[in-house]
Amino acid sequence: MTESHSRVAIVTGAGRGIGAAVARKLASDGFAVALLDLNEESVKQGAEDIVSAGGRAIGVALDVSNAEQVEAAVARVAEELGAPTVLVNNAGITRDNLIFKMTEQDWDSVLGVHLKGSFLMTRAAQKYMTEQRWGRIVNLSSTSALGNRGQVNYSAAKAGMQGFTKTLAIELGKFGITANAIAPGFIETDMTAATAERLGVPFEDFKAFAAKEIPVQRTGTPDDIAHTVSFLVSEGAGFVSGQVIYVAGGPKD
Incomplete structure (x- = not known):
């Protein structure tokens, strides 16, 4: 099928874990991919690996909560790879603590990266999508959106991502742009490894222990999320929008 829109994707938080897996998968699907992350070394290496495998990619370092850096990064992607029509808002951090111990900085940092970062990235990228009247936005939420002890900041941010996603779907649908959220369960990443270390x-x-509580009796991997992203950004997912898909090995309330 001939496609009139550009096949250029931006993945934030692409320096490791889920973001890196998503970038590799989209590259294998034929997208030119911009890997964005605070860690410049990791995204440049990731981009080099994709190029070595025959794909097109660049690595760009930025703080997604900084508006000037976001605008500059998205403009660079458009100049070097082409107009972005796929955006995966995956960048995220944790600053876990019980609420009586949580600082304002812990709260602001987490909401700043997840929510403000996704807002800034989407605002910058959507203009390229609306011009081409085609686009795919995928936001990473979490099962923690339903509540999780010691993560009041992270849970609030991930719940906010769901409302953000649904509103994007309403506002941008008439331009041929879909917006969906993926809410992963337990995924084997550096972040979950750090949680285990913190708990000793x-x-x-x-x-x-986690696998025993999951119906499919295993924990997830970054590739599980990457395959879901691959579907949501495809031509075949054009009638799927405003949805939150729990990729957690079983049902969630």
Whole structure:
């Protein structure tokens, strides 16, 4: 099928874990991919790996919560790869603590990266999508959006991502742009490994305990999320918008 729109994707938080897996998958799907992350070394290496495999990619370092950096990064992507029509808002951090111990900085930092970062990235990228009257936005939420002890900031941010997504779907649908959210469950990443370390539990034991509570009896991997993203940004997902898909090995309320 001939496609009139450009096949250029931006993935934030692409320096490792889920973001890196998504970038690799989209590259294998034929997209030119811009890997964005605070860690310049990691995204440049990721881009080099994609190029070495025959794809097109660039790595760009930025703070997604900084409006000037976001505008400059998206403009660079458009100049070097072409107008972006796919945006995956994956960048995220954790600053876990019980609410009586949580600082304002812990709160502001987490909401700044997740919510403000996604807002700034989407605002910058959507103009290219509306011009081409085609686009795909995928936002990373989490099962923590339903509430999770010690994560009042992260839970609020991930719940906010769901409302953000649904509103984008309403506003941008007439331009041929879909917006969906993925809410991962337990995914084997550096972030979950750090949680295990903070709790003083070996990561393998942490994963084994989690798997017992998951209907499919295993924990997830970044590739599980990457495959879901691959579907949501495809031509075949054009009638799927405003949805929150829990990729958690079982049902969530």
